[in-house]
Amino acid sequence: MNISTAALSALLALALAQTASAAPRLEGVIGDHAVLQRDRPLVVAGTARPGEAVLVNMAGRTVRGQADRDGRFSLTLPPLPAGGPHQMLVTAPSGRVIVDDLMIGDVFLCSGQSNMELSTAQAQNSFQIAGAADQGLRLLTVAKGVATAPKSRFDQPPAWTPATPEAIARFSAVCFYMGQDLRKTAKTPIGLIHASWGGSRISPWMAPEGLRAAGMEAEAKTLELYTRDTAAAEVVAADTWGRWWRDQSGDAPGREPWRTDGALDWRPAPGVGPFNRWGVPELASYVGMLWFKKEVVLTAEQARQGAVLSLGAIDDADRTWVNGVPVGGGSIASAPRLYRLSPGVLVEGRNAIAINVDNVYAEGGMIGPASQMRLGFDDGSGIAIDTGWRYAVAGRPKSNAPRSPWDDINGAGTLYNAMIAPLGSVGLKGVAWYQGESDTALPGYDRRLRAMMADWRRQFAAPDLPFAVIQLSAYGATASRPTESGWARLRDIQRRVAEADGHAAAVVTIDLGDPLDIHPGEKQEVGRRTARAMRALAYGQDIAPAGPGVSSAIRNPDGGVTLAFKGAAGGLVTHSANVAIGFELCAEAGPCRFAASVASGDTVVLAGDGKPVARVRYAWADAPAVNLFDQSGLPVSPFEIAVP
Secondary structure, three states, X not given: OOOOHHHHHHHHHHHHOOOHHHOOEEOOOXXXXXXXXXXXXXXXXXXXXXXXEEEEEEOOEEEEEEOOOOOEEEEEEOOOOOEEEEEEEEEEOOEEEEEEEEEEEEEEEEEEOHHHHXXXXXXXXXXXXXXXXXXXXXXXXXXXXXXXXXXXXXXXXXXXXXXXXXXXXXXXHHHHHHHHHHXXXXXXXXXXXXXXXXXXXXXXXXXXXXXXXXOOHHHHHHHHHHHHOHHHHHHHHHHHHHHHHHHHHOOOOOOOOOOOOOOOOOEEOOOOOOHHHOOOHHHOOOOEEEEEEEEEEEOHHHHOOOEEEEEEEEEOEEEEEEOOEEEEEEOOOOOEEXXXXXXXXXXXXXXXXXXXXXXXXOOOEEEEOHHXXXXXXXXXXXXXXXXXXXXXXXXXXXXXXXXXXXXXXXXOOHHHHHHHHHHOOOOXXXXXXXXXXXXXXXOOHHHHHHHHHHHHHHHOOOOOOOEEEEOOOOOOOOOOOOOOOHHHHHHHHHHHHHHHHOOEEEEOOHHXXXXXXXOOOOOHHHHHHHHHHHHHHOOOOOOOOOOOEEEEEEEOOOOOEEEEEEOOOOOEEEOOOOOOOOEEEEOOOOOEEEOOEEEEOOEEEEOOOOOOOOEEEEOOOOOOOOXXXXXXXXXXXXXXXXXX
């Protein structure tokens, strides 16, 4: 309903007389300088005193309600058109809240791992930041946090800020450049919410419903057990890890490295710190697993106590046992490892500490510092454990090791619970998702991606919420001959899931990567391409959201294949050659071979070579060389397609 100026003045006077310290508290992301989604009902939720009346007024609209017995309230303002600035007033007998400088426009959520987290100051073209200020573009970064169950509110409400040079420099580069580009055409205030965490798998970003839908019900149940019985949950997680290790290594039960030295080649560890710096040639650039062991001799008095095992930081992930008993594990490289040992774990005499260290990127090992490496007993005494370690090289595993469901960035729902769930039912125009590097060797990413998108659409009450899924860029091994590639496989999954969804698009970045840097600096073009996808998906612009994509494969009489493409603006074009490179002809389950390929219009013809053909692959490597684009400069997406 509308409210008169006189009535509003009286209401304000009444509100100012209330005790501010007892005022209602808002949840979600409504705060000074916020952008709220236009043309959608605006949900205002929070807490007040149980049972008291709550009134919300904004832009001449007023709604009334009542806090329930737990003190929670949720009121809905009618949709508002783009504009502002507005002031929101929330009043109750216990006090009042005034929110200033609210804009109504379009709101986008940006999430994922490190390539979404990378700041504008760290990206290329950062010199442009000084001239990029825009009062119509508002930025909000959700602080990193983890939780074992969905939270209804943030511990500290995140703060919005207009896009000043200082704010832009700290903000996600991809998210900012997307929003900056959309401002050129949307002609409305735009709010960007950034919530990401480097190194994270997709599973911690999923809600409980999504975990179950993606076949991760066991992980969800173990996480729930962890909230009730930490030790019991640790045993379950360690058993899962143990089965994985035996499958990888062939070790028989009872012959694992945390129980016996086995067949591994144990050597004295030169010291605390990254093992790549030990001066051991085979470890200089080693990425894979190492085992560490140390024996500690305890008295009867020490052994009968509980204790805390402090190992310092471990890079990247660990799984730790004491006397064969699992005591913990984590995967935040910078986080000190502190593991509680219940009475009964330690014994009089020799005690064996065994640690598996999984280095998945760059340097790794027991980082320390040495001063933190200690076994501290409940009576306040302790012993240093920074020397006397042995190590053994375990090699690179065939598949990624399982992580505990409560693991910060590789668990089950831990980031969703703390960083997405508290957003509540905020209105969104679209979601930009840039993640996948940490899932490249884990089966079932298609199920997890579909389930996560369904989770977020359910939470934000938007069944058709657009998702721009940013494909992995080129990083790692190039290909001088056809090979298998987990990165290529995941890119194809991203493409397939987006195409089948109907409200999503895969943003192709294969030409913007760096084989030597997992965090390529070119983020401005990634943002522009993501904005293009949003124009097609969220604004209904009549353009292909992501450039050329394969649509069909037809077998030719000579044994070759003709591929048709959709979304190729102006037709296909090859760069630096009159042939298209990166195409492969493949047998049903056998090897692939490069194929001579010529592009014309919206088709590519692959010449036959007299050998069986059941599949065609394109750009199938971690860091492939590509030269096939459309006339607008967008590259063809990597793919695999069956040949009928």
